[in-house]
Amino acid sequence: xxxxxxxxxxxxxxxxxxxxxxxxxxxxxRELAKFYDLSVLGGIxxxxxxxxxRPGNPPPRIAETAGGILNAIGIQNPGVDAAIAEELPALQxxxxxxxxxxxxxxGHSFADYTFVTKKxxxxxxxxxxxxxxxxxxxxxxxxxxxxxxxxxxxxxxRVRAVCGVPLIVKLSPNVTDITKIALSxxxxxxxxxxxxxxxxxxxxxxxxxxxxxKNITGGLSGPAVKPVALRMVYEVARKVxxxxxxxxxxxxxxxxxxxxxAGASAVGVGTANLLDPLAAPRILAELEEYLVQQQVxxxxxxxxxxxxx
Amino acid sequence: xxxxxxxxxxxxxxxENKPLASDVYHITLQAPRLAxxxxxxxxxxxxxxxGFAPTxxxxxxxxxxxxxxxxxxxxxxxxxKGTALLAGRKPGEELELLGPLGNGFWFSGESRVALVGGGxxxxxxxxxAEHLAGEGKEVVTFLGARTGDxxxxxxxxxxxxxxxxxxDDGSRGEKALxxxxxxxxxxxxxxxxxxxxxxxxxxxxxxEVVNSRGIPAQVSLEQRMGCxxxxxxxxxxxxxxxxxxxxxYKRVCHDGPVFWAHxxxxxxxxxxxxxxxxxxxxx
Numbered sequence: 001x002x003x004x005x006x007x008x009x010x011x012x013x014x015x016x017x018x019x020x021x022x023x024x025x026x027x028x029x030r031e032l033a034k035f036y037d038l039s040v041l042g043g044i045x046x047x048x049x050x051x052x053x054r055p056g057n058p059p060p061r062i063a064e065t066a067g068g069i070l071n072a073i074g075i076q077n078p079g080v081d082a083a084i085a086e087e088l089p090a091l092q093x094x095x096x097x098x099x100x101x102x103x104x105x106x107g108h109s110f111a112d113y114t115f116v117t118k119k120x121x122x123x124x125x126x127x128x129x130x131x132x133x134x135x136x137x138x139x140x141x142x143x144x145x146x147x148x149x150x151x152x153x154x155x156x157x158r159v160r161a162v163c164g165v166p167l168i169v170k171l172s173p174n175v176t177d178i179t180k181i182a183l184s185x186x187x188x189x190x191x192x193x194x195x196x197x198x199x200x201x202x203x204x205x206x207x208x209x210x211x212x213x214k215n216i217t218g219g220l221s222g223p224a225v226k227p228v229a230l231r232m233v234y235e236v237a238r239k240v241x242x243x244x245x246x247x248x249x250x251x252x253x254x255x256x257x258x259x260x261x262a263g264a265s266a267v268g269v270g271t272a273n274l275l276d277p278l279a280a281p282r283i284l285a286e287l288e289e290y291l292v293q294q295q296v297x298x299x300x301x302x303x304x305x306x307x308x309x
Numbered sequence: 310x311x312x313x314x315x316x317x318x319x320x321x322x323x324x325e326n327k328p329l330a331s332d333v334y335h336i337t338l339q340a341p342r343l344a345x346x347x348x349x350x351x352x353x354x355x356x357x358x359x360g361f362a363p364t365x366x367x368x369x370x371x372x373x374x375x376x377x378x379x380x381x382x383x384x385x386x387x388x389x390k391g392t393a394l395l396a397g398r399k400p401g402e403e404l405e406l407l408g409p410l411g412n413g414f415w416f417s418g419e420s421r422v423a424l425v426g427g428g429x430x431x432x433x434x435x436x437x438a439e440h441l442a443g444e445g446k447e448v449v450t451f452l453g454a455r456t457g458d459x460x461x462x463x464x465x466x467x468x469x470x471x472x473x474x475x476x477d478d479g480s481r482g483e484k485a486l487x488x489x490x491x492x493x494x495x496x497x498x499x500x501x502x503x504x505x506x507x508x509x510x511x512x513x514x515x516x517e518v519v520n521s522r523g524i525p526a527q528v529s530l531e532q533r534m535g536c537x538x539x540x541x542x543x544x545x546x547x548x549x550x551x552x553x554x555x556x557x558y559k560r561v562c563h564d565g566p567v568f569w570a571h572x573x574x575x576x577x578x579x580x581x582x583x584x585x586x587x588x589x590x591x592x
Contacts, residue, residue: 024541031539031563034314056558058577060533062543064365064391069535073542076558212533222364251361274536275361277407278318281310 004291005298006284008042010265011191011243012166013128015042016098018260018299019284022194022247022270023048023104023130023170024073028087029094035277039093040284042266043100046087048132050106051115053079063203063212068222068249069271070203072215075106075135080116088125100127102168106135110158113145118162128165131156131190134172134197135219146172146197149184156188168245171195171236173225178232179239186242194245194268195236196229222271223249230262237263237304251279253286263304317410319343320403324380326396330458332387333429334396335372338404341379346409347371349437350504350529350567353381353408354537357395366407367391368534368562370433370506372462384432384461410537411566414527419501421447423494424466425515427487427507428454431461433529437504442469449473449500451491453511457481488514495522502527509575516570526570532561539563547574 006017021032023045029038038044056076063070077083083103091101103126105116113131120126133146133155145155156169169185171178173196182193198219203212211217229248237244246264250256251272259267272279291299321340329335343353354366373382387396398404414437416422422441426434431452441448448470454460457480466472473490474482483490488511495518503526505515512528519526535543545558546565549572556574559565 027540027542034312036312036315037310040310053552055552055554055556056542056545058547059545059558061545062533062535062541064363067362067364069364071535071541071543073545076542076545223361271364274538274541275364275366277536277538278311278315 004288004296005300006288007298008265008300008303009243010245013100013192015100015266017042017284018266019256019280019287020045020100020102020245020266020268021273021280022268023132025270025273028083029091032273032277036281039097039099040281041099043102043127044091044094045102045104045130045268046083046091047077048075048104048106048135049077049080049083049116049120050075050108051080051112053077053082058214060212060214061218063218065201065203065220066224068220068224069274070201070213070218070220071198072213072218074215077106080119084119084123084125088123092125095127102126102128102130104130104132105159106132110155113155113159114162117159121162121164126165128168128192129163130168130170130194131159132170132197134170134174146181147175149180152181152184153188156185156190160189166191168192168194170197171232172197173228173232174200179235182236182240182242186240190242192243192245193236193240194247196225196232196248199225199228221249222275223251225249226255230258233259233264234262234306250283251275253283253288253290256283256287257290257302260299260302261304261306263306265300265303316342317407319406321381321406323398323400323402323404325400326398328396329384329461333384333459333461334387335382335384336395337380337382338406339379340381340406343406343408344374344376344379344381347374347381347436348409348413349440350413350433351409351411352433352566353383353406354410355383355395356405356407357391357398359405363391363394365391365535366537367395368410368537370529370566371409371436372432373436373439384429386429407537410562412564414504414529414567416441416502419446421449421500423491423500423503424448424450425487425491425503425505425507426450426452427511428459429461430505430507430511430529433506434504435462435465438466438469449494449498451475451487451494453487453507486514487511488518491515492518495519495524500524503570505529505570512570512573513575516573516575520571527567528570528573529566530561530568530573531566534562537562547577548572549574
């Protein structure tokens with residue numbers, strides 16, 4: 001098999017390949033590092049953290065749906081200080097091997113977002129920070145920040161001011177026009193956009209006449225959301241001059257290729273990590289095979305390469 | 310590139326897949342690696358059909374394992390599409406397994422162990438009973454179910470020591486909750502350890518009975534589960550801890566499924582169960 005150049009430039013970040021594992025589906029890397037050598041990945045985005053530890057939502061937190069899963073975990077996390085003291089140091093070996101370690105920031109207020117971002121950025125333990133302003137499972141936080149263009153610009157610019165590393169803003173699909181939100185994030189100073197976060201959804205047990213999730217609603221992810229995610233990546237890529245991380249139901253190498261064709265420079269593997277612990281390296285191998293079949297020398301040749309006849 | 314846990318993903322051949330009751334099946338799988346590594350109280354996640362439909366694997370506790378024959382046995386109830394698909398799989402076909410997973414029961418030289426199982430919760434206790442009896446320990450078993458048909462594998466426990474049976478309808482054994490003969494037994498006997506698995510109200514009742522007597526008990530918990538890997542935090546269960554809330558959410562798949570009964574918080578404080586448990590003040 002001919003070697004394909006898998007390196008991609010994601011704005012200010014250089015990735016050894018376009019496969020990132022996404023926040024909330026990878027913990028802090030401890031569990032899946034027992035399945036494979038994480039340094040094969042382009043990067044990992046770790047669990048979102050908040051200023052203080054959060055216990056998360058009461059169970060049940062997860063429900064299976066056709067082609068997907070619905071979750072309402074509620075950003076259970078040990079807090080930013082514990083992440084810096086106990087989790088991120090254990091991942092520094094990856095950075096030495098050229099695999100990016102990306103911190104993820106969640107919160108309930110402007111102050112929460114800037115507080116956590118500054119701490120993570122100042123720690124020197126992350127290559128970039130992803131701003132999660134699109135979690136549907138935090139009341140009065142997360143999604144509330146990610147769905148109004150003016151608020152998005154405000155929170156991104158405040159965070160940008162305290163962030164010494166490249167800033168990735170994760171966009172919610174739960175909006176009328178995602179390009180407006182993307183433009184606001186760009187105006188606020190985002191370096192990179194990642195999309196999409198989960199779609200707000202609901203599952204009901206007809207037999208018991210009750211919602212399956214204790215939280216009643218949750219975030220839908222998995223193969224079921226891929227068409228929505230592809231459409232949004234395609235729309236944002238055409239309107240916004242920022243590099244994109246395409247996310248949404250990627251479980252195969254061709255799924256990843258589709259996002260690159262739609263205009264993403266890198267892709268995020270999320271739910272697939274939960275369905276198959278070896279998903280991310282398998283997707284990378286399958287993507288490489290696809291690129292060989294397509295007879296391209298570099299993965300960057302297919303970024304935005306969608307042909308519209 | 311692969312590391313040790315990748316070996317937990319394995320293909321297994323179905324040896325037998327037969328009904329035990331109208332909606333309960335017993336499946337035997339040829340899975341030597343899993344059988345060799347398994348401990349009582351652990352579980353396995355089964356991909357009931359190739360590919361990702363249904364999306365998730367299904368978790369089942371190990372009912373029995375035989376290292377020499379390289380086989381494992383599971384008992385499952387047909388509750389939805391996934392288990393219905395599994396019931397339709399035929400001997401000779403292959404299933405993808407992920408396991409063994411979870412901590413399993415742990416033992417430290419106890420000489421007399423009481424087992425308490427309710428309904429489908431009976432299934433993991435057989436592996437524990439066989440292990441303990443094989444070590445020459447004294448095993449006393451208490452099994453309860455809705456009807457006699459659901460006193461699964463009761464005859465297999467009968468070989469291993471005294472057996473007390475209860476049903477809700479009195480169709481087999483005593484018409485009572487399983488905690489009744491347990492409490493009566495504890496009046497005059499003191500096991501070193503109690504192992505329990507079953508519906509939450511039963512576990513809670515067992516915990517009350519044994520905690521009040523200071524008898525250590527391990528309970529095997531069930532929760533709606535996502536990955537089984539400890540990554541998604543879907544299968545959270547509140548366990549007592551020194552936190553502002555008084556508990557922390559542990560992962561049934563990774564930190565459990567077995568926990569000390571006195572550490573399990575069977576009901577959350579009222580205010581944290583409403584509106585998504587988000588106790589942070591909004592700012």
